Amino acid sequence: MFDGLKDKLGSFREDVEETAEEKAEAEAETDAPTEADESSEGTGGPSSPADSVEAGADEPVAGDADLATEGGGDPEEGGGLAADEAAAALEEDDDEESGPGRLKRAAAFATGKIIIEEEDLEDPLWNLEMALLESDVEMNVAEEILDTIRGKMIGETRAQVETTGELVEVALRDALYDVISVGQFDFDERVQDADKPVTIVFTGVNGVGKTTSIAKLSRYFEERGLDVVMANGDTYRAGANEQIREHADALATKLISHEQGGDPAAVLYDAVEYAEANDVDVVLGDTAGRLHTSDDLMAQLEKIDRVVDPDMTLFVDEAVAGQDAVKRAEQFNDAAEINGTVLTKADADSSGGAAISIAYVTGRPILFLGVGQGYDDIERFDPERLVDRLVGEE
Ligand SMILES: Nc1nc2c(ncn2[C@@H]2O[C@H](COP(=O)(O)OP(=O)(O)OP(=O)(O)O)[C@@H](O)[C@H]2O)c(=O)[nH]1
Numbered sequence: 001m002f003d004g005l006k007d008k009l010g011s012f013r014e015d016v017e018e019t020a021e022e023k024a025e026a027e028a029e030t031d032a033p034t035e036a037d038e039s040s041e042g043t044g045g046p047s048s049p050a051d052s053v054e055a056g057a058d059e060p061v062a063g064d065a066d067l068a069t070e071g072g073g074d075p076e077e078g079g080g081l082a083a084d085e086a087a088a089a090l091e092e093d094d095d096e097e098s099g100p101g102r103l104k105r106a107a108a109f110a111t112g113k114i115i116i117e118e119e120d121l122e123d124p125l126w127n128l129e130m131a132l133l134e135s136d137v138e139m140n141v142a143e144e145i146l147d148t149i150r151g152k153m154i155g156e157t158r159a160q161v162e163t164t165g166e167l168v169e170v171a172l173r174d175a176l177y178d179v180i181s182v183g184q185f186d187f188d189e190r191v192q193d194a195d196k197p198v199t200i201v202f203t204g205v206n207g208v209g210k211t212t213s214i215a216k217l218s219r220y221f222e223e224r225g226l227d228v229v230m231a232n233g234d235t236y237r238a239g240a241n242e243q244i245r246e247h248a249d250a251l252a253t254k255l256i257s258h259e260q261g262g263d264p265a266a267v268l269y270d271a272v273e274y275a276e277a278n279d280v281d282v283v284l285g286d287t288a289g290r291l292h293t294s295d296d297l298m299a300q301l302e303k304i305d306r307v308v309d310p311d312m313t314l315f316v317d318e319a320v321a322g323q324d325a326v327k328r329a330e331q332f333n334d335a336a337e338i339n340g341t342v343l344t345k346a347d348a349d350s351s352g353g354a355a356i357s358i359a360y361v362t363g364r365p366i367l368f369l370g371v372g373q374g375y376d377d378i379e380r381f382d383p384e385r386l387v388d389r390l391v392g393e394e
Pocket of ligand 1 (some may be wrong): 025034196205206207208209210211212215240243289344346348369370373377392
């Protein structure tokens with residue numbers, strides 16, 4: 001799931017690490033010998049105070065966490081301390097496993113100049129932007145991610161971050177989390193606390209997994225001790241009644257339906273009345289995914305909204321649809337304001353673009369991920385877990 005995007009995010013990390021490494025070595029080549037010498041004379045070193053602060057707290061590329069953690073904080077002493085340690089490292093290198101790379105990095109550390117600057121990120125960020133767009137991340141969302149990364153990485157003092165890799169990981173995590181977690185709320189709590197029956201209407205185009213998601217959520221609620229009635233508001237499509245009937249029978253859930261061609265608002269209204277009369281906790285209403293025209297469809301959704309006044313309207317679309325899903329989410333949100341999204345077929349999606357973009361674009365959270373065709377194949381959407389999947393080892 002989302003493996004393609006995960007690989008691309010991994011490339012960004014490597015890109016920045018490589019750039020920082022090259023920079024460290026280039027600077028070491030030009031600056032290291034004289035500066036290391038001078039600073040060992042006890043002058044506090046050639047580094048400017050600002051450089052020293054950067055070196056101590058931010059130095060991410062020395063590849064030597066023990067050096068990087070102790071070098072700085074105090075502009076007066078930091079340069080000298082760093083230089084002394086670098087000199088010690090140089091000596092050590094002479095004796096033991098040496099190598100030009102290690103020597104240069106140690107000396108570069110003493111100069112205190114290894115910090116991520118805007119120009120260092122230019123190419124990696126360009127590559128990242130291309131990768132996000134290729135992965136169907138919506139343009140504004142990609143821009144927001146890049147802005148956050150820039151803000152987190154350029155010139156910041158990050159005492160707890162010891163390597164470039166970690167610095168990139170923290171920045172990426174924060175940037176992704178910010179866009180993915182927009183609007184999250186505790187769905188279970190909201191349903192449990194609401195006056196019953198709770199009416200939830202599902203919108204979205206045909207074939208994306210709307211009816212299957214209703215069936216999955218019927219099981220989800222029953223498992224949490226809530227009774228459910230399903231309502232088939234898709235009175236347009238031939239076969240829609242039979243399709244939802246199969247699910248209702250398999251799950252032993254009550255279904256309210258009318259003849260094909262009937263008024264969908266009336267079906268949902270009847271289902272709410274049934275729920276009230278029979279102490280049923282939750283009404284799950286399906287709707288048509290296609291009518292003669294898209295205007296008709298949107299007008300129908302608006303009417304359902306007016307007549308039933310649902311507690312929640314959930315938009316359903318498939319993760320594999322990428323940017324199309326994002327555009328549809330906006331469109332459906334305009335017709336009948338949505339409270340959240342169910343993103344289906346996440347199990348078959350490697351791009352992850354819709355999962356990353358929909359909440360930011362609609363301002364409403366993704367609440368569930370469909371991860372297969374079985375009734376139990378639905379997960380509560382957890383932004384932190386998704387970020388872990390994309391950036392972490394999982
Ligand atoms: N792999 C996978 N398949 C899914 C998922 N959710 C639904 N499907 C499959 O997608 C197909 C379409 O699902 P439906 O529930 O019929 O879609 P719908 O949106 O209700 O479509 P209409 O009834 O035509 O409006 C079915 O074969 C489902 O089994 C999912 O999370 N993962």
